[in-house]
Amino acid sequence: xxxxxxxxxxxxxxxxxxxxxxxxxxxxxxxxxxxxxxxxxxxxxxxxxxxxxxxxxxxxxxxxxxxxxxxxxxxxxxxxxxxxxxxxxxxxxxxxxxxxxxxxxxxxxxxxxxxxxxxxxxxxxxxxxxxxxxxxxxxxxxxxxxxxxxxxxxxxxxxxxxxxxxxxxxxxxxxxxxxxxxxxxxxxxxxxxxxxxxxxxxxxxxxxxxxxxxxxxxxxxxxxxxxxxxxxxxxxxxxxxxxxxxxxxxxxxxxxxxxxxxxxxxxxxxxxxxxxxxxxxxxxxxxxxxxxxxxxxxxxxxxxxxxxxxxxxxxxxxxxxxxxxxxxxxxxxxxxxxxxxxxxxxxxxxxxxxxxxxxxxxxxxxxxxxxxxxxxxxxxxxxxxxxxxxxxxxxxxxxxxxxxxxxxxxxxxxxxxxxxxx
Amino acid sequence: xxxxxxxxxxxxxxxxxxxxxxxxxxxxxxxxxxxxxxxxxxxxxxxxxxxxxxxxxxxxxxxxxxxxxxxxxxxxxxxxxxxxxxxxxxxxxxxxxxxxxxxxxxxxxxxxxxxxxxxxxxxxxxxxxxxxxxxxxxxxxxxxxxxxxxxxxxxxxxxxxxxxxxxxxxxxxxxxxxxxxxxxxxxxxxxxxxxxxxxxxxxxxxxxxxxxxxxxxxxxxxxxx
Numbered sequence: 001x002x003x004x005x006x007x008x009x010x011x012x013x014x015x016x017x018x019x020x021x022x023x024x025x026x027x028x029x030x031x032x033x034x035x036x037x038x039x040x041x042x043x044x045x046x047x048x049x050x051x052x053x054x055x056x057x058x059x060x061x062x063x064x065x066x067x068x069x070x071x072x073x074x075x076x077x078x079x080x081x082x083x084x085x086x087x088x089x090x091x092x093x094x095x096x097x098x099x100x101x102x103x104x105x106x107x108x109x110x111x112x113x114x115x116x117x118x119x120x121x122x123x124x125x126x127x128x129x130x131x132x133x134x135x136x137x138x139x140x141x142x143x144x145x146x147x148x149x150x151x152x153x154x155x156x157x158x159x160x161x162x163x164x165x166x167x168x169x170x171x172x173x174x175x176x177x178x179x180x181x182x183x184x185x186x187x188x189x190x191x192x193x194x195x196x197x198x199x200x201x202x203x204x205x206x207x208x209x210x211x212x213x214x215x216x217x218x219x220x221x222x223x224x225x226x227x228x229x230x231x232x233x234x235x236x237x238x239x240x241x242x243x244x245x246x247x248x249x250x251x252x253x254x255x256x257x258x259x260x261x262x263x264x265x266x267x268x269x270x271x272x273x274x275x276x277x278x279x280x281x282x283x284x285x286x287x288x289x290x291x292x293x294x295x296x297x298x299x300x301x302x303x304x305x306x307x308x309x310x311x312x313x314x315x316x317x318x319x320x321x322x323x324x325x326x327x328x329x330x331x332x333x334x335x336x337x338x339x340x341x342x343x344x345x346x347x348x349x350x351x352x353x354x355x356x357x358x359x360x361x362x363x364x365x366x367x368x369x370x371x372x373x374x375x376x377x378x379x380x381x382x383x384x385x386x387x388x389x390x391x392x393x394x395x396x397x398x399x400x401x402x403x404x405x406x407x408x409x410x411x412x413x414x415x416x417x418x419x420x421x422x
Numbered sequence: 423x424x425x426x427x428x429x430x431x432x433x434x435x436x437x438x439x440x441x442x443x444x445x446x447x448x449x450x451x452x453x454x455x456x457x458x459x460x461x462x463x464x465x466x467x468x469x470x471x472x473x474x475x476x477x478x479x480x481x482x483x484x485x486x487x488x489x490x491x492x493x494x495x496x497x498x499x500x501x502x503x504x505x506x507x508x509x510x511x512x513x514x515x516x517x518x519x520x521x522x523x524x525x526x527x528x529x530x531x532x533x534x535x536x537x538x539x540x541x542x543x544x545x546x547x548x549x550x551x552x553x554x555x556x557x558x559x560x561x562x563x564x565x566x567x568x569x570x571x572x573x574x575x576x577x578x579x580x581x582x583x584x585x586x587x588x589x590x591x592x593x594x595x596x597x598x599x600x601x602x603x604x605x606x607x608x609x610x611x612x613x614x615x616x617x618x619x620x621x622x623x624x625x626x627x628x629x630x631x632x633x634x635x636x637x638x639x640x641x642x643x644x645x646x647x
Contacts, residue, residue: 013458014458014459014460014461015455015456015457015458015459015460016460016461016635018454018455018458019455019628019631019632019635020628020631020632020635022451022455022622022624022625022628022631023625023628023629023631023632024622024625025622025625026567026570026571026575026622027502027506027567028499028502028564028566028567028569028570029495029499029502029503031499031566032492032494032495032496032498032499033492033495037566038498041565043565043566043568043569044569046566046569046570048570049569049570062454062458063454064450064454065620101636101639101640102492103492103495104636105482105506106482106625106628106629106632106633106636107478107482107632107633107635107636107637107647108632108636109635109636109639260465260466261465261643262465263465264464264465264466265461265463265464265465268464269464270464270466271465271466274466314645315643316643317468317469317643317644317645319645340492340494342645342646343640343645343646344492
């Protein structure tokens with residue numbers, strides 16, 4: 001099995017990865033950024049240690065010193081047991097949040113290298129079962145929870161009853177194709193209704209698609225390139241066939257980055273359409289005067305704060321737009337920043353697929369505690385986020401620690417609730 | 423071999439071999455990485471990659487060692503930041519701006535430059551030595567550093583430490599005759615020069631790769647590297 005791991009490592013190790021592996025000085029500062037190390041004190045969770053398997057493979061395969069050491073019998077070949085061990089730290093104690101890359105003095109993109117280790121672990125078949133089950137389900141049905149096109153068609157149709165809007169499905173020539181996260185159809189159906197209201201009010205020419213319905217990408221999460229490409233391909237083809245100018249991703253983080261930043265490289269061409277996220281699209285509708293919001297809606301004396309999601313904010317770069325919109329909605333005085341914010345934002349603890357790994361529960365809750373401490377530090381009543389997965393983790397964590405006076409809200413629902421209809 | 427002959431050997435043929443090995447070894451290391459191939463990024467940038475690279479180096483070179491962007495990371499591990507930063511500053515001041523070293527560079531390169539007064543250089547040399555000791559103690563005690571450190575890390579430390587100490591002793595005529603110390607200093611530098619391409623001390627070259635990559639990645643998304 002380790003042959004397959006090595007194959008992946010060799011295939012993915014170009015100058016980009018090698019030069020960064022060479023740059024590490026073993027200073028250990030990355031650990032101080034990692035929510036899983038900070039909350040558990042387990043040195044195995046040091047971000048660069050999570051890359052050790054790849055680093056060892058690189059040295060043995062590509063460097064002169066490594067080759068000499070192997071010839072002399074000093075090098076340990078990567079064993080099945082190693083791959084299993086690294087599965088435990090790279091999947092169960094890493095959300096690929098990328099904060100380590102921000103503090104690394106050498107600027108090593110540690111989280112991306114961890115992605116390569118994950119791919120190697122997956123190739124050998126040691127991905128945590130909970131995660132692999134979701135990947136298989138998405139491969140078969142299109143969504144990790146097993147929802148197929150019929151379930152989505154029903155959901156789209158339900159908007160007419162709920163908010164009186166007929167959701168456009170597979171409309172050729174529309175400007176914007178909206179793709180969802182499967183977490184919405186399973187846990188937050190109302191997001192569709194809220195978004196439909198906002199888009200209609202803003203006069204946006206939009207469509208959904210039964211083929212390209214889910215931005216969620218289990219291939220990205222487990223590091224299975226074939227599955228990642230297959231899932232991206234559905235959206236890529238649908239967007240091309242429908243002739244849209246934009247793909248609008250709702251509350252999905254990793255799916256957004258996969259579509260915007262990975263898809264062009266995977267398909268080998270610059271995208272003929274733009275990929276955007278509600279975190280920048282909705283604020284722009286307000287900014288352009290396309291929709292109007294009634295700020296007094298949130299004149300409730302509550303303190304609001306914004307949770308930076310690793311993929312949408314740190315990796316996506318969409319940090320100012322949701323803040324501007326939120327401040328407009330709740331007023332400058334009701335908004336407080338968390339101690340760690342923007343590029344330095346702390347992960348909620350539930351990214352990177354951890355919510356699908358039962359064995360990672362303790363790590364997930366421990367990491368969430370760091371976030372909770374920051375939320376309590378500013379006495380926030382409401383935590384606002386643009387990522388559905390973060391919202392689920394925040395809610396679960398608040399329940400776990402019996403915090404009853406903090407609410408979690410999404411930006412979509414907040415904008416929709418404050419919408420002024422003409 | 424008497425100290426004079428030893429010194430002549432260490433400054434002459436041994437040094438020539440060491441510096442040649444160092445340069446050839448480092449060129450090999452760089453070429454090895456470059457020829458592994460680089461893929462082109464076709465995604466649409468949201469911000470400026472070039473500006474990202476500039477910011478990446480400003481942050482990495484000037485700010486990170488002493489004013490880390492992440493307050494909590496500093497509080498949890500101040501020795502790595504402070505001693506690590508001071509060690510590199512000391513290295514730069516002593517090896518580049520110290521008069522004795524400048525003369526050594528001049529004999530190699532054919533030109534010299536302005537240097538700092540000896541008391542400042544001497545003080546910084548002492549700071550560097552203390553910083554190195556702090557870093558060693560930290561590496562032996564901090565759970566993360568213990569996890570990351572193997573024999574190579576301690577050997578690297580030792581090979582960097584010896585030239586620093588022998589250099590300092592030379593300046594202050596401590597313990598041994600000047601010529602003996604000079605010979606030891608040169609021998610230890612030669613060994614270090616040979617060791618650098620074989621070890622992680624070569625990070626000073628890959629630093630420019632990794633911080634450029636970091637700047638490109640973070641600049642591309644419009645975030646602060």
